Amino acid sequence: AMKKLKRLDLCAKQITVTPDFSFAPYLEELTLRNCEMLTEVHDSVGTLENLMVLLITGCNALEGLPHTICHLTLLERLELSQHLDLFFSPGNLGLRETGIKSILTSIEKLTQLRNLNLQKS
DSSP states (O other): TTTOOOOOEEEEETOOBOOGHHHHHHOOEEEESSSOOOBBGGGGGGOOOOOOOEEEEOOOTOBBGGGGGOOOOTEEEEESSOOOOOOOOSSSSOTTTTEEEEOOOGGOTTTTOOOOOOOOO
16 A cells, blocks of 8 residues: 555654654655654665655654665755754764764765755754
């Protein structure tokens, strides 16, 4: 039923962990918006081979993103905004008051990435 889903906009204030995204293998755009209690994005996000857009905004409790996002070779747009303080392993991408600390070396695998937007408010 959801196998052909191409866009998912998740806005759920009470969710703490995203679902396993294997239910939507053809997802092209994923937006996580104002998930105020979200602390973790499921590792399966890295298996979304068709994902071109990943937007995360207003998820202030998010503790990090899985290293599997570096498997998203078709990703063209990555936006992380609004008070995010994200830690990747291996490597580190911090969005704090002082700005970007470093970008993990495996981000080079995101060969289709054309738009990287890291905002602080």
